[in-house]
Amino acid sequence: MPKLSRVFLLSVFLLSIPLTVSTHASRPDGTAWLDVYREPAARLIGEAMSSRFAWERLALLGDTFGHRLSGSRSLEEAIQWTIGEMKKDGLENVHTEPVKVPHWVRGQESLEVILPRARPLVMLGLGNSVGTPAAGVDGDLLIVRNFEELDSAGPRVKGRIVLFNVPFTNYGETVQFRGNGPSRAATLGAVAALVRSVGPAGLRLPHTGGLRYTDGAPQIPAAAIATEDADFLQRMQDRGTTVRLRLKMEAKFLPDADSFNVVGEIRGREKPDEVVVVGGHIDSWDVGTGSTDDGGGCIATWDALRLMKKLNLRPRRTVRVVLWTNEENGTRGGTAYRDRYKDQLANHVLMLESDDGLLHPSGFGFTGNDAARTRIKEIATLLRGIQLDRIGPAGDGADIGPSVQAGNIPAMSLEGDGNYFLIHHTPADTIDKIDPMDVSRASAAIAVLAYVVAERAEGLK
Ligand SMILES: [Zn+2]
Numbered sequence: 294m295p296k297l298s299r300v301f302l303l304s305v306f307l308l309s310i311p312l313t314v315s316t317h318a319s320r321p322d323g324t325a326w327l328d329v330y331r332e333p334a335a336r337l338i339g340e341a342m343s344s345r346f347a348w349e350r351l352a353l354l355g356d357t358f359g360h361r362l363s364g365s366r367s368l369e370e371a372i373q374w375t376i377g378e379m380k381k382d383g384l385e386n387v388h389t390e391p392v393k394v395p396h397w398v399r400g401q402e403s404l405e406v407i408l409p410r411a412r413p414l415v416m417l418g419l420g421n422s423v424g425t426p427a428a429g430v431d432g433d434l435l436i437v438r439n440f441e442e443l444d445s446a447g448p449r450v451k452g453r454i455v456l457f458n459v460p461f462t463n464y465g466e467t468v469q470f471r472g473n474g475p476s477r478a479a480t481l482g483a484v485a486a487l488v489r490s491v492g493p494a495g496l497r498l499p500h501t502g503g504l505r506y507t508d509g510a511p512q513i514p515a516a517a518i519a520t521e522d523a524d525f526l527q528r529m530q531d532r533g534t535t536v537r538l539r540l541k542m543e544a545k546f547l548p549d550a551d552s553f554n555v556v557g558e559i560r561g562r563e564k565p566d567e568v569v570v571v572g573g574h575i576d577s578w579d580v581g582t583g584s585t586d587d588g589g590g591c592i593a594t595w596d597a598l599r600l601m602k603k604l605n606l607r608p609r610r611t612v613r614v615v616l617w618t619n620e621e622n623g624t625r626g627g628t629a630y631r632d633r634y635k636d637q638l639a640n641h642v643l644m645l646e647s648d649d650g651l652l653h654p655s656g657f658g659f660t661g662n663d664a665a666r667t668r669i670k671e672i673a674t675l676l677r678g679i680q681l682d683r684i685g686p687a688g689d690g691a692d693i694g695p696s697v698q699a700g701n702i703p704a705m706s707l708e709g710d711g712n713y714f715l716i717h718h719t720p721a722d723t724i725d726k727i728d729p730m731d732v733s734r735a736s737a738a739i740a741v742l743a744y745v746v747a748e749r750a751e752g753l754k
Pocket of ligand 1: 574586587620648
């Protein structure tokens with residue numbers, strides 16, 4: 294952004310301060326306590342919105358290291374890079390915390406129709422899947438649209454490759470077919486499982502993601518196919534055409550690997566042992582560059598601390614950024630954090646995770662008691678100017694979840710109304726989908742929330 298508009302933006306924010314201060318005595322909504330935070334909030338927002346720093350850093354992360362699956366060299370190199378960069382930012386207590394992570398590798402893979410006429414299909418093996426023999430697994434296709442259809446197919450499932458052709462409604466609802474479908478089909482004798490990709494119809498994009506084998510069920514290979522290919526196969530079945538498929542996957546687990554959570558802080562000036570935690574997960578699936586899932590969440594939460602440091606804002610309590618490892622196929626980083634800090638969870642004032650992409654952030658979800666919700670809603674009024682003042686009914690995150698539950702800690706998550714699930718876990722999860730202004734808005738908003746909660750004498754009470 295040119296210097297002139299930077300000055301202009303700052304002036305707009307700063308000019309609004311005397312007006313708000315002069316009226317605080319008569320403020321009817323009980324938010325007069327916020328007035329001392331208007332000036333630092335305006336500075337944080339002004340600093341974030343006047344540059345593309347965070348977006349550039351996110352682009353650099355993806356361009357330099359690519360995707361970051363647990364066990365990969367690129368993940369560990371990215372982790373080492375974040376340590377160096379956090380130190381350059383002047384963050385304090387920058388360090389890694391060791392975590393053993395699963396090491397699943399995809400290898401070569403393919404899916405093709407072999408009868409009635411050969412043609413390749415677009416696929417991605419599901420994370421944690423077993424592989425096939427080198428020659429692949431052949432089977433006649435059986436398509437079901439829900440678990441009831443699978444169960445009523447009964448003995449017809451044996452020896453088949455089962456496709457769960459379930460159109461995307463929302464993630465929570467549709468993902469169960471990816472997570473549990475393979476074991477449900479295997480229990481009835483299927484030789485492999487396919488799922489229609491968990492996401493809205495795109496441009497022939499397969500979406501990977503983890504599966505969970507049920508204890509005691511045979512482990513069969515499983516993959517996702519593009520929605521267009523699922524529709525094609527459905528039309529063939531509806532016409533009564535027998536379709537024979539061949540699935541080849543080299544997927545396998547190697548021994549657990551060494552990885553790390555990354556931690557950086559702004560140490561609190563009065564109550565350094567009380568902490569506000571913000572963060573995202575540094576690992577990603579092994580396709581695309583994990584720029585929305587979850588490079589953006591890492592960079593935006595980290596940037597909140599960089600902004601505070603740059604503006605010499607040292608709050609009463611510690612603000613800690615954590616970049617968790619292994620969210621995607623194990624959540625080992627999140628559970629390791631809980632275990633490591635189990636005696637200190639009572640001193641966690643708030644945990645905030647950003648893991649919803651940075652595609653038009655629209656507000657935050659919050660889970661906590663009523664008093665804390667009221668405080669958060671009041672603080673969020675400082676974010677009206679960047680349209681991030683909406684506080685939704687529930688805040689959570691896979692990485693903060695274990696600690697939040699163990700310590701009964703108030704939880705927040707950044708939410709977006711962009712089409713996150715269109716590119717989620719696909720080769721299209723790349724930086725070009727993300728608007729630099731959205732990264733700045735997210736960084737600014739997280740900085741203001743974390744700063745005010747960490748600074749306010751009463752915390753969230
Ligand atoms: Zn994620």
